Amino acid sequence: MSKITIRNIKAILTAPAGINLIVVKVETSEPGLYGLGCATFAYREKLVASMVEDYLDPLLKGRDVSNIEDLWQLMNNNSYWRNGPVTNNAISGVDMALWDIKGKLANMPLYDLLGGKSREGVAVYRHADGRDLDTITENVQKFMDQNIRHIRIQWGGYGGDAKALNKPAGAPDGVYYCPDQYIRNTIKLFEHVRGKLGDQIELLHDVHERIPPIDTIRLAKALEPYRLFFLEDVLSPEQGDWLKILRQQSCTPIAIGELYNNPKEWDYLIYNRLIDFIRVHISQIGGITPARKLAIFCEQFGIRTAWHGPGDVSPVGHAANVHLDLVSHNFGIQEWAGISETLHEVFPGSPILKDGYVYANDKPGLGIDINEELAAKYPCQTRVTQWTQTRLPDGTLYTP
Ligand code: MG
Numbered sequence: 001m002s003k004i005t006i007r008n009i010k011a012i013l014t015a016p017a018g019i020n021l022i023v024v025k026v027e028t029s030e031p032g033l034y035g036l037g038c039a040t041f042a043y044r045e046k047l048v049a050s051m052v053e054d055y056l057d058p059l060l061k062g063r064d065v066s067n068i069e070d071l072w073q074l075m076n077n078n079s080y081w082r083n084g085p086v087t088n089n090a091i092s093g094v095d096m097a098l099w100d101i102k103g104k105l106a107n108m109p110l111y112d113l114l115g116g117k118s119r120e121g122v123a124v125y126r127h128a129d130g131r132d133l134d135t136i137t138e139n140v141q142k143f144m145d146q147n148i149r150h151i152r153i154q155w156g157g158y159g160g161d162a163k164a165l166n167k168p169a170g171a172p173d174g175v176y177y178c179p180d181q182y183i184r185n186t187i188k189l190f191e192h193v194r195g196k197l198g199d200q201i202e203l204l205h206d207v208h209e210r211i212p213p214i215d216t217i218r219l220a221k222a223l224e225p226y227r228l229f230f231l232e233d234v235l236s237p238e239q240g241d242w243l244k245i246l247r248q249q250s251c252t253p254i255a256i257g258e259l260y261n262n263p264k265e266w267d268y269l270i271y272n273r274l275i276d277f278i279r280v281h282i283s284q285i286g287g288i289t290p291a292r293k294l295a296i297f298c299e300q301f302g303i304r305t306a307w308h309g310p311g312d313v314s315p316v317g318h319a320a321n322v323h324l325d326l327v328s329h330n331f332g333i334q335e336w337a338g339i340s341e342t343l344h345e346v347f348p349g350s351p352i353l354k355d356g357y358v359y360a361n362d363k364p365g366l367g368i369d370i371n372e373e374l375a376a377k378y379p380c381q382t383r384v385t386q387w388t389q390t391r392l393p394d395g396t397l398y399t400p
Pocket residue numbers: 206208232233258
């Protein structure tokens with residue numbers, strides 16, 4: 001077979017659901033043969049696009065599409081400094097696109113190329129929240145009626161509602177919350193929902209790293225009677241060492257990782273068995289190539305996968321999640337934020353949720369395409385990010 005080479009790499013920016021998405025298209029020397037990958041870093045979209053078009057395209061143009069591992073290492077080493085979120089997302093876009101191309105050449109869906117299915121459908125968890133206990137319980141019931149068995153519950157936004165906070169004079173703008181009030185309400189929430197809806201569902205919760213380390217231990221212990229499927233992001237990456245102490249004191253399952261970029265942030269948590277679920281954001285770690293290695297590494301230590309699946313992952317990224325979920329023996333659960341009708345129109349072939357499970361389609365590669373003309377009708381907006389400006393009651397900034 002004659003060599004197929006990379007002809008052009010471009011970034012496609014689109015926001016069909018109001019969230020900036022970055023998709024990479026790798027075009028080849030073979031007419032009509034191209035691949036797509038997710039490079040979505042919603043809050044720094046122009047930097048990722050520049051990384052793709054100004055640095056990776058010239059680096060890879062003319063190279064053989066076959067050797068994905070070598071090209072991944074080349075991209076990773078080329079800027080000398082490694083493991084940053086902008087570079088990793090750009091690398092991910094190209095990496096996923098190369099796997100997509102590989103699948104098209106082999107005429108196999110990605111899950112087949114990676115060894116075949118371990119399961120037919122992918123169980124997902126959905127998000128139920130609300131401003132009061134009855135609304136949240138109703139929202140959980142709605143998902144239960146759709147045969148969703150895993151449901152994340154939150155009272156208010158991350159950190160809970162922040163009514164009636166006594167801020168100091170001159171306190172700056174921001175997203176205010178009170179960690180103590182949030183912890184008390186979260187325990188009440190679990191007591192209420194378990195009491196109303198019983199033991200037949202799996203409940204999850206996301207702390208979003210918004211409480212001090214010692215309070216994560218208090219919360220994990222207090223939630224034990226409610227048998228969580230997992231407690232998510234109890235600690236910021238910078239405070240990961242606290243998991244050693246938490247682990248000795250609580251059997252609430254721990255899921256962590258959506259903020260991780262560097263293998264050094266997760267490797268010791270895995271080989272010391274300090275977590276139960278790894279939930280990295282696949283484009284943030286550099287794509288399918290490192291995610292597949294990470295899943296297999298976790299398998300050796302009895303740790304399951306729960307890849308990050310929010311709205312700021314493109315449908316191409318969701319497809320990559322789902323293909324890995326189908327393959328990995330140690331799959332745990334998939335977060336599912338939902339793919340709107342408009343997103344389905346822009347990204348034909350997006351994974352589909354049906355009766356509690358998500359399915360990939362059986363087309364070669366990732367099985368997903370992009371309607372570029374339609375994508376162009378939803379331009380990205382570059383704006384100052386507000387929700388990450390989180391503050392404690394006295395106005396101190398805290399991790400978002
Ligand atoms: Mg989360």
